[in-house]
Amino acid sequence: VKYLGLLLVAAGAAAATLVMNLLGWTGEGTRGLDLVLWALFFLILVQLYWGFPKPAVARRLPGTVGILVLALVATFVVKALSVPIMGGSVEVYPFMSLAFACWSIWFLLVFVWADV
Amino acid sequence: MANRNLERLLVIALTLVLSAVTTWVFRRISPGLVNEALLSVVYASWAIFWFFYLGLYLGLGLGAAPAEGGVQRKLIGTAAMVAFTVVCVLAGITLAETGEMGLSAEVLLSVLPLHWGLVWLVFAQNLGMA
Numbered sequence: 490v491k492y493l494g495l496l497l498v499a500a501g502a503a504a505a506t507l508v509m510n511l512l513g514w515t516g517e518g519t520r521g522l523d524l525v526l527w528a529l530f531f532l533i534l535v536q537l538y539w540g541f542p543k544p545a546v547a548r549r550l551p552g553t554v555g556i557l558v559l560a561l562v563a564t565f566v567v568k569a570l571s572v573p574i575m576g577g578s579v580e581v582y583p584f585m586s587l588a589f590a591c592w593s594i595w596f597l598l599v600f601v602w603a604d605v
Numbered sequence: 606m607a608n609r610n611l612e613r614l615l616v617i618a619l620t621l622v623l624s625a626v627t628t629w630v631f632r633r634i635s636p637g638l639v640n641e642a643l644l645s646v647v648y649a650s651w652a653i654f655w656f657f658y659l660g661l662y663l664g665l666g667l668g669a670a671p672a673e674g675g676v677q678r679k680l681i682g683t684a685a686m687v688a689f690t691v692v693c694v695l696a697g698i699t700l701a702e703t704g705e706m707g708l709s710a711e712v713l714l715s716v717l718p719l720h721w722g723l724v725w726l727v728f729a730q731n732l733g734m735a
Contacts, residue, residue, distance in 0.1 A: 567645040575632075577641040584646045591649035595656060602660045602667070603613055 494541040501531035509586035516583025526590035530597060537601050552605050560592035567592075609668045616659055616666040623659075624651040654719040658683075662726050682734030686725040693721040 505527040509515050515523050535541045539549050564585065571579055599605075628648045632639040639647050659665050663679055694717045 563649070564645060567648065571641040571644045575639070575641040575644055579641055582642055584642055588645035588649060591646055591653060595649055595652045598653065598656050598661065599617065602656075 490542045494535055497535050497541070498528055498531040501535070502528035505531070505590075506586070509589070512585075514585035514589065519583060519587060523586045523590065526587060526594065530590055530594050533594065533597055533601065538597060552600050555605075556593060556596045556600055559596045560589055563592040563596075564589045609666070612668070613666040617656075620652055620655045620659055623655045624648055627651045627655075650719055654722055657723060658726060662730060678734045682726075682729035682732075685734070686722060686729055689725040689728075690718055690721040693725075694718050697721075 502524055506515070506520060506524045509523060509527075510520070534553065535544070538552070539546055567588065568579055568582060568585070571577075625648065628639055628644070628651055631647065660667075662682070664671075697717055
């Protein structure tokens with residue numbers, strides 16, 4: 490059962506990195522970091538939020554969707570605010586996946602802490 | 606319940622403010638550390654660190670009264686975390702500059718402290734300093 494949990498984490502991280510890659514959200518040389526951050530996200534999600542080995546997926550599914558939607562919104566909002574705050578340009582933005590992963594982990598920690 | 610929710614909102618707000626301050630400090634140290642492409646990643650990473658510290662390590666917003674001696678333990682854990690983080694960051698930068706990794710110390714500076722901070726917070730928590 491333990492190995493099944495690890496398998497879920499590894500599969501989730503690999504799938505997320507693949508999707509980010511297909512979307513063109515990863516940069517050259519950051520895919521390793523992408524994979525680590527998505528693995529961290531899925532580890533916290535599966536172990537702490539869903540409660541593996543007896544996952545309350547049905548109870549946590551709305552929260553999981555909420556986490557990803559909020560993280561996606563934060564990723565786009567902060568990207569849009571980056572130019573007015575810092576100047577420059579974000580036409581080339583190689584850290585989209587990393588930003589999305591970081592925001593996902595942050596919202597996930599908040600949801601775990603508040604038991605949402 | 607309303608008080609608990611208010612406390613939680615305050616912790617989240619404090620986390621976001623502290624992250625903004627930390628991001629701004631690194632921007633002031635060198636604009637190359639936090640540019641327009643890195644802003645979101647650096648800010649969100651510091652948000653993870655501050656939230657872990659305030660919400661999960663100090664236990665703010667959980668509505669539980671501190672245990673006997675708990676405040677002292679957390680202060681010791683915090684001091685140990687800060688001290689170990691400073692040592693590891695300085696050692697990391699020195700190794701990056703003088704070793705064969707070919708890394709620039711500047712690239713490491715804005716993300717090293719939060720990662721080491723998290724490592725030592727988890728360590729302090731495992732030693733019962735939470």
